[in-house]
Amino acid sequence: MTVTVARHVVPGPDAERFAERLSAQVADRIDRLERSADAIDFAFSTALVALQAHCVADPQAAKLETWEATVSATQLGSALFAVTSASEGAVECRIDRKMRSIPVIGPQPFADAGNWLSAFWLAVVCREQQRMTQLCEIPLERLRSPEGDYDEFTYHWVDVLQTYWLQRPGLVDKLIAAIETSDPAVARTTPRDLLQGVFYPPINLFYHFVRKHEEGFSPALVEALKLHQAYWTLDEERKTDIDGTVALGPLAMACLAYDGKLPIEVESDYLPKHLLEHGWLGEFPT
Template sequence: MTASVHRHAIPEGPDAEQFAERLGTRVARRIDSLEESAGMIDFAFNSSLLALRARCVIDPRAAAVETWEATVNAMQVGSALFAVTGVSEGTVECRINRKLRTLPAVGLLPTADAGNWLTAFWLAVICRDQTRMTQLCEIPLDRLRSPEGQYDEYVYHWVDVLQTYWLQRPGLVDKLIATIEASNPEVVQVAPRDLLQGVLYPPINLFYHFVRKDEAGFSPALADALKLHKAYWTLNEDRKADIDGTIALGPLAIACLAHDGEIPIEVESDYLPKHLLTRGWLGKFPT
């Protein structure tokens, strides 16, 4: 039986569609400006994510081509963030918004860190862009460490797990166990407990079921992840109104891996836009 997890009501307002269109126009302008200077690419990435979520407010199944374009743009800018910060001289060629662009190198930016790496990787998984997944997984873990101690140690274990899985390196099981142990609420010191339990940990648990090929356990774990996501984003009025709760990006990415691995997905939810999960737009235009 397919379980349903209803997305909480997100205030759309009378001009939700116009808002999404304005964001899309703003993102396009910021992408164009990157060819002159890529120093603000992290802001372009944040804008592209906001545009994606705005599209999912008005198009929860991702049935419109504009939503797929917003997803691809966010993925491309996220990957470009790590490409231009990986070198300090010369230029880097990146395809963004249907165009191959030559972006100037930026060198290290503090925002090219493990948190944004996870977001960029989730987007590459959702878009099924294996080349970008590989490029992201080849980034040395030390380069993703935040000098300000912004993240708990389990985050770096988690990145290591994903890189190990995708690049088929040895030690996946031991690294996953270390990640689970390091993400225990009694050990974590930086992330607030409700954020950890509602948003940050569920993708790790889902991945555990995925790599074990646990067909019986995956969908219940996915439903639980979405319920926790919903509980976190409906705790108070400010969170209910926050567009960041529109989609469950991490669980969606793991569900995409499971879907492509032929694990049945017996959960329906607008937190998991259907046509992103089932790769309905794949191949419609170059990514």
């Protein structure tokens, strides 16, 4: 039986125009990257907001503009790590339907585990296997925040995903470490509501996915979406924050499960239908 989890964000009359304005800002920031990539993190964060805005106006991601916003965010996420992983020269990146030569800027604080997870989720949603591989080949130590912004479970979690995708040994032990260190009694830097509502649910979903637990994945996905909703509706400020529109981590896990033929008995605008079911795959080069 399919369970429906309603999204808390309701599109207003200007939702489509707001999304269009954000996409125009993203396009402008993409064009600037060929002169300097110093603000690529700002371009990436803006692209993530634009993606969420398009999904407000187009809850099932049925419009080409929503797919274009998703692809641009994915390309920017990959480019962010490409330009910070080299020390000189330029990298060739396809962004916004065009090959671009972007000057490298070397290691930067914003090339951290948090942005890595967002970039990886997007690559999974777009089924961009080459980008997934490139991201997973980034050494874990390079993703550590010098300010100690993340609890240790975050790095264990990145290690799990890299190990899984690159088929390295030790996946089970690494997953156990990620689960154990994400316990609120152990993770002290991450606020408890953020940990339980946003960071932990994808780990739990991955656990069911790698076990090929057909009976457990959909209930875990329902729980993940309800926790996501609870986090983003905890107060009035969060309710109006567009960042809660799409549950990006659970969406990526659902994409892996969907492609792995696990039944997805959940419908929700937090998981835009045509992103989950890769309805736009192959529409244009990504």
